[in-house]
Amino acid sequence: MTRTACLRKGSSQSRQKKQGLATQQKQQRRPTKQKNSYNLELQETDPMYLPYLTDEDLAEDPPDHKSGYVAVIGKPNAGKSTLINAIVGQKLSIVSFKPQTTRHRIMGIASDKKYQMILFDTPGIIDKKRTKLEERMMSAVVDSIQSSEAIIAVVDAIDRPKEALAMFQPGPDWSGPPMAVLLNKADLISEEAVDELASWYKENCRADKVFVGSAKMKTNVADLKEWAVSKLPLGPTLYPKGTASDQPEKFFVSEIIREKIFFLYDQEIPYCSQIHIAEFKERRRPAKDYIHAQILVERESQVPIIIGTDGIAIKKLGQLARKDIEDFLERPVFLELSVQCSEKWRDSKDMLRKYGYFDPAYV
Ligand SMILES: Nc1nc2c(ncn2[C@@H]2O[C@H](COP(=O)(O)OP(=O)(O)OP(=O)(O)O)[C@@H](O)[C@H]2O)c(=O)[nH]1
Numbered sequence: 001m002t003r004t005a006c007l008r009k010g011s012s013q014s015r016q017k018k019q020g021l022a023t024q025q026k027q028q029r030r031p032t033k034q035k036n037s038y039n040l041e042l043q044e045t046d047p048m049y050l051p052y053l054t055d056e057d058l059a060e061d062p063p064d065h066k067s068g069y070v071a072v073i074g075k076p077n078a079g080k081s082t083l084i085n086a087i088v089g090q091k092l093s094i095v096s097f098k099p100q101t102t103r104h105r106i107m108g109i110a111s112d113k114k115y116q117m118i119l120f121d122t123p124g125i126i127d128k129k130r131t132k133l134e135e136r137m138m139s140a141v142v143d144s145i146q147s148s149e150a151i152i153a154v155v156d157a158i159d160r161p162k163e164a165l166a167m168f169q170p171g172p173d174w175s176g177p178p179m180a181v182l183l184n185k186a187d188l189i190s191e192e193a194v195d196e197l198a199s200w201y202k203e204n205c206r207a208d209k210v211f212v213g214s215a216k217m218k219t220n221v222a223d224l225k226e227w228a229v230s231k232l233p234l235g236p237t238l239y240p241k242g243t244a245s246d247q248p249e250k251f252f253v254s255e256i257i258r259e260k261i262f263f264l265y266d267q268e269i270p271y272c273s274q275i276h277i278a279e280f281k282e283r284r285r286p287a288k289d290y291i292h293a294q295i296l297v298e299r300e301s302q303v304p305i306i307i308g309t310d311g312i313a314i315k316k317l318g319q320l321a322r323k324d325i326e327d328f329l330e331r332p333v334f335l336e337l338s339v340q341c342s343e344k345w346r347d348s349k350d351m352l353r354k355y356g357y358f359d360p361a362y363v
């Protein structure tokens with residue numbers, strides 16, 4: 001069975017049948033702790049995202065089955081999204097070499113017969129919040145920590161350790177979930193420097209465990225995953241086992257376009273841009289699905305930058321994004337991009353609400 005990030009779709013008849021099953025099954029399996037029940041509501045109200053339930057999903061969990069939530073936190077650019085993608089085994093979170101790529105809490109699900117671990121990728125922790133958007137981003141970090149059974153703090157081996165630690169070191173009276181530190185990007189420094197840093201972290205960090213590795217090269221990711229699974233409490237399967245995330249397809253489509261903006265444009269453009277999927281129409285084959293994505297920027301002067309001379313820049317953006325969207329959706333799409341200016345959207349609560357920053361399904 002191939003794993004897709006979004007729940008697979010069926011015919012409307014089979015959807016209805018499965019909706020009944022899904023609801024029944026979810027009610028039976030609903031955790032006593034009512035964490036993230038919004039995800040369940042999302043599935044029930046939007047038949048587009050109803051799951052196919054496999055025999056494995058319907059099978060009883062073994063008596064020692066574990067399930068729960070793990071937050072992945074750290075400074076911007078530390079490698080959190082790369083780590084989540086490595087643990088889940090699929091690209092869910094966009095990655096870029098620029099800081100503050102992740103803006104929402106993004107859910108990745110790693111399952112086995114004996115466990116289901118729901119990981120939260122979070123925006124990088126910053127100390128000065130300059131916009132309402134950054135305030136929302138930091139609330140996503142706090143919410144994730146509060147609803148988790150364990151925390152993985154990712155630090156960049158290149159960063160000065162004292163500064164990296166200052167961002168997330170819990171106080172002496174910390175009674176939150178157990179925490180492991182991943183000293184990431186160990187591939188970029190010498191073995192001696194890695195050993196020295198690892199000893200420093202072991203001595204100075206109030207974490208249960210310090211792992212040294214590379215999310216990009218997937219070294220030591222298995223050990224870290226094993227640690228996180230060991231911290232999960234006994235609990236039932238919460239999502240169909242083949243599911244890698246519960247966020248709707250249009251969320252991933254907008255993130256793919258945003259990733260290409262990070263890749264193609266310089267300076268403030270990636271930070272001032274927001275994607276709004278104005279239309280997402282599924283069409284019967286052989287017609288392609290139609291997606292209209294609006295790119296929102298903060299100033300009129302940024303509109304021609306996005307478009308580029310003779311429309312070259314936006315054409316390139318459309319080509320790169322469409323290719324990845326088609327790979328992700330596993331079907332052909334017609335992608336239309338348009339650009340609009342919305343002054344100071346990052347400081348407008350209404351605009352942030354419109355773009356999902358207050359939606360519990362995205363956070
Ligand atoms: N060399 C090396 N690069 C890495 C490693 N892990 C991540 N990177 C790179 O570091 C950059 C940032 O990675 P992300 O996963 O986007 O980092 P993040 O912590 O999610 O960043 P924000 O979302 O901005 O907070 C990307 O260019 C990654 O390819 C690693 O283990 N080794």
Ligand SMILES: [Mg+2]
Nearest residue numbers: 080081101102
């Ligand atoms: Mg990220």
